Amino acid sequence: MAGKAGGLKGVALIGGGGGNSTVAGALHFFQDPSTGYTEVRGRVTGLAPGLHGFHIHSFGDTTNGCNSTGPHFNPHNKSHGAPSDDERHVGDLGNIVANKDGVADIFIKDLQISLSGPHSILGRAVVVHADSDDLGRVFQSFLRFGSSTLSVTSSKVIIIRQVSLDFDLQFNNLYSIVMKLEVVVVCCSEIWKSLALFVPDFLKNGS
Incomplete structure (x- = not known):
C-alpha cells in the first residue's frame, strides 16, 4: 500500500495470490482528519461469488503471495473480531461480497485503521482471502x-x-x-x- 503526498490518502493494488492470477482490483483510502474515519473504496474482480475475508496484514511484503504478509495487523494485541467489535485487530475489516460475476464493490468506513501515526497502515498489505471471515465468532x-x-x-x-x-x-x-x-x-x-x-x-x- 502506497501513500499519496499532500494528504491522508493511500492506494492499494490487488493482485492474485496463492497461484490465483485472476483476482485484481484497486482500493483507495482516505482519512478525514475532522472525524478520524478512514474510508476504503474500490472494486475487486475475479473472485468466487460470495463472502471473502478482507484484512490489513502486518507486512507489505508480497514476494511470496499472502504467505509473506504476516498476520492481521494487531498493534494492540487484541483478539480477532468483527469490524464493529471493540475487541478486534486493527486489520479486521470483515468480509466483502462478490456478486455472481465475481465482482466486489467495496465501501468501508472505519475508525481503527489510520493513515498516520505510530499504527499507520501505510506500507502494510491488504489481503482478500479465498474464504469468508468468521469474525471471531468460532472462538467465543x-x-x-x-x-x-x-x-x-x-x-x-x-x-x-x-x-x-x-x-x-x-x-x-x-x-x-x-x-x-x-x-x-x-x-x-x-x-x-x-x-x-x-x-x-x-x-x-x-x-
Whole structure:
C-alpha cells in the first residue's frame, strides 16, 4: 500500500495470490482528519461469488503471495473480531461480497485503521482471502476442537473429535497446557501459519 503526498490518502493494488492470477482490483483510502474515519473504496474482480475475508496484514511484503504478509495487523494485541467489535485487530475489516460475476464493490468506513501515526497502515498489505471471515465468532464462549491433530486439506478445518471447552476466555489466553492441538490456518488457499491450542487433561477423552 502506497501513500499519496499532500494528504491522508493511500492506494492499494490487488493482485492474485496463492497461484490465483485472476483476482485484481484497486482500493483507495482516505482519512478525514475532522472525524478520524478512514474510508476504503474500490472494486475487486475475479473472485468466487460470495463472502471473502478482507484484512490489513502486518507486512507489505508480497514476494511470496499472502504467505509473506504476516498476520492481521494487531498493534494492540487484541483478539480477532468483527469490524464493529471493540475487541478486534486493527486489520479486521470483515468480509466483502462478490456478486455472481465475481465482482466486489467495496465501501468501508472505519475508525481503527489510520493513515498516520505510530499504527499507520501505510506500507502494510491488504489481503482478500479465498474464504469468508468468521469474525471471531468460532472462538467465543465455547471452543470446539478435536483431541488429536486436525487435518487440513483446504481452508476448511476438519474436526476429528470434539470436546466442548466451557470457558469464556480470550482465544490467545488459554492456559491449561496439557495436550497440544495443531491448527493450520490457510490464507489464500495456502498454508499460512500454525497455532497451538491446549485443553485440560480431564477433557482428553471427551467427545
